Each structure stands twice: as C-alpha cells, then as structure tokens.
Amino acid sequence: MLSTYKHKNLTWVDLEDPTADEVKSLMQKYYIHPAVAEELLKPTIRPRVDAYKNFIYLILHFPIFDNNKKTSISYEVDFVMGKNFLIAAHYKEISLFHEITKLFEVGSILGEEQLVKNSGVLSTFIIKQLYEFALRQLDHIQLKINDIEENIFKGHEKEMVAYISYLRRDTLDFQRAIHSHESILNSFKIIGEKFFNKDFVHYANVILGNLDRVKTLMENCVATIESLHNTNDSLLTDKVNDIMRTLTIVSFITFPLMLFAALFGMSNLISTPIVGMKGDFWIITGIMFVSASSLLFFFKRRKWI
CATH class of the missing domain: 3.30.460.20 (CorA soluble domain-like)
Incomplete structure (x- = not known):
C-alpha cells in the first residue's frame, strides 16, 4: 500500500x-x-x-x-x-x-x-x-x-x-x-x-x-x-537436594528396620530369640522403635535433617 x-x-x-x-x-x-x-x-x-x-x-x-x-x-x-x-x-x-x-x-x-x-x-x-x-x-x-x-x-x-x-x-x-x-x-x-x-x-x-x-x-x-x-x-x-536428603535418610532408617523384621519373620525356618516369649510382638516393636528413634536423634545431632 x-x-x-x-x-x-x-x-x-x-x-x-x-x-x-x-x-x-x-x-x-x-x-x-x-x-x-x-x-x-x-x-x-x-x-x-x-x-x-x-x-x-x-x-x-x-x-x-x-x-x-x-x-x-x-x-x-x-x-x-x-x-x-x-x-x-x-x-x-x-x-x-x-x-x-x-x-x-x-x-x-x-x-x-x-x-x-x-x-x-x-x-x-x-x-x-x-x-x-x-x-x-x-x-x-x-x-x-x-x-x-x-x-x-x-x-x-x-x-x-x-x-x-x-x-x-x-x-x-x-x-x-x-x-x-x-x-x-x-x-x-x-x-x-x-x-x-x-x-x-x-x-x-x-x-x-x-x-x-x-x-x-x-x-x-x-x-x-x-x-x-x-x-x-x-x-x-536446594529444593531437590532437600528432597534427596530426606529420601536418603528415610531409606537409611527403614532398610535396617525392614531387615530386622525380615529376620524375625523367619522364625519357622531358624531358631530366633524373643519370638515365642510372652509379649514378643511388643518387645520387637519396641526394639525397632528405639532403633529408629536413635537414628533420627543421631541425624538431628549431626544436622543432616
């Protein structure tokens, strides 16, 4: 135009x-x-x-x-x-x-x-x-x-x-x-x-x-x-690192607990302590709880979480 x-x-x-x-x-x-x-x-x-x-x-x-x-x-x-x-x-x-x-x-x-x-x-x-x-x-x-x-x-x-x-x-x-x-x-x-x-x-x-x-x-x-x-x-x-750190800590805590529970779950194959005793469920649960709490306390003290 x-x-x-x-x-x-x-x-x-x-x-x-x-x-x-x-x-x-x-x-x-x-x-x-x-x-x-x-x-x-x-x-x-x-x-x-x-x-x-x-x-x-x-x-x-x-x-x-x-x-x-x-x-x-x-x-x-x-x-x-x-x-x-x-x-x-x-x-x-x-x-x-x-x-x-x-x-x-x-x-x-x-x-x-x-x-x-x-x-x-x-x-x-x-x-x-x-x-x-x-x-x-x-x-x-x-x-x-x-x-x-x-x-x-x-x-x-x-x-x-x-x-x-x-x-x-x-x-x-x-x-x-x-x-x-x-x-x-x-x-x-x-x-x-x-x-x-x-x-x-x-x-x-x-x-x-x-x-x-x-x-x-x-x-x-x-x-x-x-x-x-x-x-x-x-x-x-920073956000991704926080997520990865949290997942790593959760994995580190839960893996030994899962291994511990799996060992006691093999009582029908091997002789295991505690299993069969009175209140064995609560004893094992208490041990797992104390272990998890100890790990959390350790991570907190090291300022990893």
Missing part, C-alpha cells in the same frame, strides 16, 4: 508491503537504482547504509514483540532519501507508522520547519519514534521481570523456569535486532553530512543518543534476567 504526504518541497512516501507495480512507479519517478528497487520488494537480512548519486539507502531492523511467538521479531524499515523526497518501506502493518504519519501531518500544519527540513531530518524523526517504541517494549519486559521476581520468592520456582526461558529468548532477539545499529548510524551520519549539510550531524547524534538509551536499558534487563535465572536455579537445586 502506497501513501503520499507532502509539505512544501518535501514528499514522504509511506510504502507498506510494496508491490512490484508500486516500486516500479517510484523507481521511474524518483530515479531509484534498479538494485535498490529490487531490494524494496522484500525484507533483507542485513542492515546497511549505501550512498548513491541522488539518494541514500538505509536499512534498519527494529524489535517488535510478537504475541503469538512470545518473542521479539525483527521489523525492517528501508529508507530511500533524496534531496526532496523520502520513501519509507516496511513489510508488516503496525500502529506506530500511523502515529508517525499523524505527527508529520500535525507538524506540517503547525509549520514545524525542523521536522520537515529535508528527508534526512524526517528519517531521523521516524527512527527516533521507532526507538521510543522500543523503549515502551522494554517497559513491558521490565514488568515481566518484576512479576517473575515476585513469583520466584513466593515459592513458584518450578513454574518460573518456562517464563524465564521465554524472556531470555525475547531479550536475545531484541539485542540481535539492534546489535549493528551503532556502526550503521555512525556511517549514516558521515554520509548524511556530505549529502545534506553539516546540520544533519546534530540530528544523527540525537538518534544515536536514543539508541544508547535503548541499549543501556536492554543490558540492564539482560543482567537482571540472568541474575533471576541463576537465583531460580539455586532455589530449585
């Missing part, structure tokens, strides 16, 4: 899931290189920035949370920036781009010249909004971290194993999406300064600052999740 927005000499073309016909018409209208036009038709794996004679081509991937997959997925945005036009191509519908177009229209109406100064400045505005959106996603991750932490210390360690795994995968995918942004944006700053003017450096530094905020918060989230993962593992291990 192709939508066009204009303000004075600047044209912004919002291209959502572009078709071959739409890309062909833009290629002819704005003299886009055929190689770039070909890449606009489908998402690419690697982000990059390229300088052409009459435009700059920038590819970036941004993390967007997918509720069905329960993790962040890479959302690609391609920017083709000419002197008086910007083509922003993306391949999935998200509400954020509708918000950005409204901000552009409002800025145009209010005469905010800085917003629509040139396509480079407009592209940095869009990138800034995408980073703001990423920060909102990190807020959701932080809420999940708080929820996991609360449940861990409520004794729900076992249930939290799956939740922590999902969250670790989510943060890993988030990091992967923005991993190369810093080097790409630094190259974009150098190319943009030559293509537009020296003022572009300021706008490029602003989005680099936004990126730094995202990366810092992301690193904090990752460190917290790893700490919670280790804590949860330790608590689960």
